[in-house]
Amino acid sequence: MLVVLITLATACTAVTAVTAGVEGKPGAAGLRDPYFPRLGNGGYDVTHYGLDLDVDVRPGRDDLRGTATITARATQDLSSFNLDLTGLDVRSASVEGRPAAVNRAGSEVTLRPDAAVEDRLRTGRTFRTVVRYSGAPETVIDRDRSKEGWLKTADGSLALGQPTGSMAWFPGNHHPSDKAAYDIAVTVPKGLTAVSNGEPVSRRTAGDRTVFRWRTAEPMASYLATVAIGRYTTKSSKTPEGVQVFTAVDPEVARGSASALARIPEVMKWAAGRFGPYPFSSTGAIIERVGDAGYALETQNRPVFPGPPATGLLVHELAHQWFGDSVTPETWQDMWLNEGFATYAEWLWAEDMEDTPTRVSFDAAFQADVNWDFPPADPPSAADLSGPPVYGRGAMVLEKLRQAVDDDKEFFALLKGWARAHRHANASTDDFTAYAEERTGRDLSGLWKVWLYGDGRPDDPDAPVTR
Structure with a gap:
C-alpha cells in the first residue's frame, strides 16, 4: 500500500508522495474567466458531487470534516488536475481508489494520480476522486465587500457561493461553466436542521447527531449550492x-x-x-x-x-430558477443574463399583476443615474458584477428588445425559446444576441451597441434600434 505523507497550510503547501508518472498533460489551473482567471480548472468535466459533511456548530466558528466524492469525465489525457479549495486542510486524496499525490498552493489543490489508474484518465473516460478534508470553513469577502462562503448565523450556519464562496466548504471545479448533479449529506447536532438543494432523501438521528440527506438530480453550478443549518x-x-x-x-x-x-x-x-x-x-x-x-x-x-x-424580491429570485440556475452564464461576464432577466421578471409581474406597464419601470430605470455607470455586458471589474447596470440596464435591454420585436406573442415566445434552448446548460451574451437575431429575423446590432455595450445614457430612449 502506498503511504501519502501530507504537510498542509492554506497559503502555500507542498504535499509529497512517491508515484510513478502518468502520461498526458496537466489540466489547466483556471479557466481564464474574464474576472476570475484562476477560478475553475481545465481537463475534466464534473458530472456528480457526493458531499458528506459533519459539522460541529460552535459559537463564532464551526468545525467541518468532509468527504467529497467527485465523478468526472476527462476532456484530455490527464497527468494531473486541480481542484479549487480555500482555507480547509486536505487530509488525503485518491483517484480510482489509489492514493494521489497532493500539492497545495493557496486555493489550488493539485492531484497527481498513481500510474496504475492512467487508463481512467484518458480523454472521454470517467474517473472518481475522493478528497477528505477538515477545518474551520471561512467567510470569504467578495470583491464588492459582500460576505459569502461559510457564514455564521444567529443559531447556526449558512453557505453561500456567488461567485467564489463554494470553495470555502468543498473542493471542486468552481466555475459556472461546469455544472453537475449533487448528493449532499450533512451531519449536525441533534435539534438542528440542515437544508440543502434539491429534494430531501432522508433524516436519521443516532445519539446526539442527525444526518440530513439531499439530492439534486438536475445539473447545478457550484455557486448555487447551499447548506443552511439552524432551528x-x-x-x-x-x-x-x-x-x-x-x-x-x-x-x-x-x-x-x-x-x-x-x-x-x-x-x-x-x-x-x-x-x-x-x-x-x-x-x-x-x-x-x-x-x-x-x-x-x-x-x-x-x-x-x-x-x-417583499413580493418583488420573491419574483426576482424565483425567476432566477429559469435565468441563472437552469440557463447559467458561460462566464461571469455574462452575469446580466441572470440579473437583467430576473429584474425584467419583476417588471413583468408589476405589469401583469399590479397594472404597472413595463414602460413605466423602464422609464424609472432610464432616469436612474446609477444604471449608466458602465455597460451591463462589460462591467469594469469583478467588484461591479452585481452593480446596478447589470440589473437595471440589463432589464432595459429586454424592454428595448420587446419594443423592437413589436409583437408580444413573438417576444414571449423568444423568452420561452431561450429558456428551452439552453435548459440545464450554459450560455453567453453572444449566444443570446445571436439567438434573438435568428429568432426574430431582425438586425439588432444597433440595440446591442447602444443598450448592451454603449457608454453613457442615450439622448433619446425611443430612438430606432433596428435596420
Missing part, C-alpha cells in the same frame, strides 16, 4: 402542478414570512406562463433572520432570503 420551521407541500415546495424559515421571522411563502405557487404558475415549464422538480425558500446574510441569493430550488421577502 428552522420546515414545511413540505406541492403546487397544483405537482412541483414539490420545501420551505425552511427561522422561527423569529416565520410570522412575517407567511404571506410571501403562500405566494410561491402563484408566482411559479405565473412565471411558467411567461418563461415556459419550470426546469426543476422542486422549489421553495430558505428565510433567515435579518442580518444573517447581507443579500438574497438564487440558490437552486430554494432561494435564500435575509428576512421576509
